[in-house]
Amino acid sequence: MIDLDDTDRALLRALAQDAGQSAGALARRLGLSQPTAWRRIRRLEAAGVLAGRQLELDAARLGFGVTVFLGIKLAARGRVSLEDFERAITAIPEVQQVHHVLGRYDYRLRVVARDLPDFERVLRRRIMTLPAVGEVEANVLLSEERLPGPIG
The missing domain is CATH 3.30.70.920 (Lrp/AsnC effector binding domain/regulation of amino acid metabolism (RAM) domain)
Incomplete structure (x- = not known):
């Protein structure tokens, strides 16, 4: 288990809303520098907390109602x-x-x-x-x- 601080939790919440955000966009949103946001994301990935990013398809709009x-x-x-x-x-x-x-x-x-x-x-x-x-x-x-x- 990894120790998460408030900034890590804020990063995870932001990524849960939109996993496609860039490190720069996340940094601006959270008041961090881009390199700091990038390092934190890489640390979370290395620890296995972030296990990939998924594309979510809307089944209903694809005809699966x-x-x-x-x-x-x-x-x-x-x-x-x-x-x-x-x-x-x-x-x-x-x-x-x-x-x-x-x-x-x-x-x-x-x-x-x-x-x-x-x-x-x-x-x-x-x-x-x-x-x-x-x-x-x-x-x-x-x-x-x-x-x-x-x-x-």
């Missing part, structure tokens, strides 16, 4: 390995996230589709045909609030 969270309980753990299931499920392009979890379900998936009939097609033809899939629960996303994360 439905997001569904699936809970999947594997049918028989002995027949298909977790690695085989994960390899098969991540090969389905509509599956955006795969989380191996504890609880009622073994996996939680985030799946995008153009509409509900498209989701039904993905579920019936791609997900339910995998040999390890047992019980499935679907929750359709109605709205989403994005929070910056646990940066104090």
Whole structure:
């Protein structure tokens, strides 16, 4: 764990809002010099606190108007390995996230589709045909609030 000061936290909050900002822009925003901001960003990257920058696509504007969270309980753990299931499920392009979890379900998936009939097609033809899939629960996303994360 790395010790973070108030300036580090402010940098992280600013990057969480817009990861594409330059060190110069961050420096101006936080009242730092550009080299100081750059060194702090590099230190956070070296410590693993910043583990890359991601491009966030708007699925709805790309024609994927439905997001569904699936809970999947594997049918028989002995027949298909977790690695085989994960390899098969991540090969389905509509599956955006795969989380191996504890609880009622073994996996939680985030799946995008153009509409509900498209989701039904993905579920019936791609997900339910995998040999390890047992019980499935679907929750359709109605709205989403994005929070910056646990940066104090």
